[in-house]
Amino acid sequence: MKYYLLTFSSNVKEVxxxxxxxxxxxxxxxxxxxxxxxxxxxxxxxxxPNLEKKSKQTSYLNVVAIPSFFLVIDDELLxxxxxxxxxxxxxxxxxxxxxxxxxxxxxxxxxxxDTKQSxxxxxxxxxxxxxxxxxxxxxxxxxxxxxKDYDEYIFVKEKLRKDKLMLLHxxxxxxxxxxxxxxxxxxxxxxxxxxxxxxxKNAIAENGFTGMEFTEVSELNKVEVxx
Numbered sequence: 001m002k003y004y005l006l007t008f009s010s011n012v013k014e015v016x017x018x019x020x021x022x023x024x025x026x027x028x029x030x031x032x033x034x035x036x037x038x039x040x041x042x043x044x045x046x047x048x049p050n051l052e053k054k055s056k057q058t059s060y061l062n063v064v065a066i067p068s069f070f071l072v073i074d075d076e077l078l079x080x081x082x083x084x085x086x087x088x089x090x091x092x093x094x095x096x097x098x099x100x101x102x103x104x105x106x107x108x109x110x111x112x113x114d115t116k117q118s119x120x121x122x123x124x125x126x127x128x129x130x131x132x133x134x135x136x137x138x139x140x141x142x143x144x145x146x147x148k149d150y151d152e153y154i155f156v157k158e159k160l161r162k163d164k165l166m167l168l169h170x171x172x173x174x175x176x177x178x179x180x181x182x183x184x185x186x187x188x189x190x191x192x193x194x195x196x197x198x199x200x201k202n203a204i205a206e207n208g209f210t211g212m213e214f215t216e217v218s219e220l221n222k223v224e225v226x227x
Contacts (some may be wrong), residue, residue, distance in 0.1 A: 002227065003176050004201050004214035006194040008062040014210055016056035021049040021096075024065035029109075036069050036187050037115040040090060046109060050097040058211030061096075061107065069187055071110040071194065072096075077209050078108050084182040084200050088113045117189040118150035120174050122226070127170040128153075130160050153189060174217060175226045191223050 009015050027045030028034060034044065049063040049072065061072040073081075078091060092109040128145040145160075145167060147153045157167045169190050182200040186192050196204070201214050217225040 001176075001179070002198040003179065003195045003217050003225070004198070005191065005217065005220060006196055007213050007215065008060070009058070009211050009213050011213075014056070015058055015062065017052045017054040019062040019064050020055035020058070020211075021051055021061060021063040021065075023050040023052075024048065024063060025050075025097075026065050029066055029070070034067075037113065037185075039088075039113050040111070046092055046094050048095045048097060049107075050100055053099055056210075057098075057104065057106075059209040060211035062211070066109070068193065069111065069185070072107055073110050074106045075108065076106075077204075078110065080203075080207065080209070081183065081200075084197075084203075085180060086112065086183040087181055112183065112185040112194070114185070115187045116184045117186045120176060120179065120184070120186065121150065121189060122173040122175045123147050123149050123153055125173040125175075125224075129168055129170060130165045131168060133161070133164045133166050150189065169222055171222050171224060173224045173226065176217070177226050191217075191220050 008019070010018065012018060025048035027047045029047040031044075034040070047063070047066055049061065049066070051057070057074070059074050059077040063072050066072060072094070090111050090113060093105060094107055094109050095103045095105060096107045097103055128147065129142045130145050131142055145156060147156055160167050172190050182197040183194065185194050195217070196214065204212070217223060
């Protein structure tokens with residue numbers, strides 16, 4: 001089964017305006033104490049997006065202020081996802097402002113707690129390299145880096161950072177040959193984001209959900225996939 005990276009729709013006719021929300025009552029959503037992964041077992045101030053005048057109320061919203069490890073989805077899409085294999089997740093009902101005047105309560109902040117970079121990235125088959133922090137010149141000096149797993153990747157990345165170096169990738173291999181879930185998330189390693197199965201992607205299209213696009217994993221830059 002093929003898998004696809006979930007991204008915001010680039011179809012202005014579909015979403016009305018890109019991004020749909022530039023202004024937002026941020027709450028605590030950008031604070032350092034909000035974890036990238038795992039269960040959030042404490043209360044926090046929820047964000048309140050404000051939809052721009054021309055924005056449409058799509059199933060999936062593009063809200064600039066909300067970090068990408070969260071999704072903003074409406075009730076209908078959330079209930080739909082519950083019928084698929086999507087691992088552990090949390091959701092929070094949020095207020096969404098319409099032109100700063102009215103509030104709709106149909107949107108939710110959604111988070112997949114479990115992340116799969118350790119399980120699905122084949123680090124031994126991937127290629128990484130180090131460069132001076134902030135140096136994006138393609139012709140500058142690079143040094144190959146090899147890691148055997150995610151734990152070593154994090155260790156090496158942090159060690160290089162202390163030496164003012166960054167860890168980049170030439171190629172990342174995703175092994176999805178044994179993947180059974182319909183929705184998973186990768187964080188803190190390339191390629192990051194939410195990924196959906198072909199089954200879920202097709203079902204989303206058939207049921208008319210809006211605001212999203214999909215790119216098959218093998219079409220992503222510097223990514224190889226094993227199905």
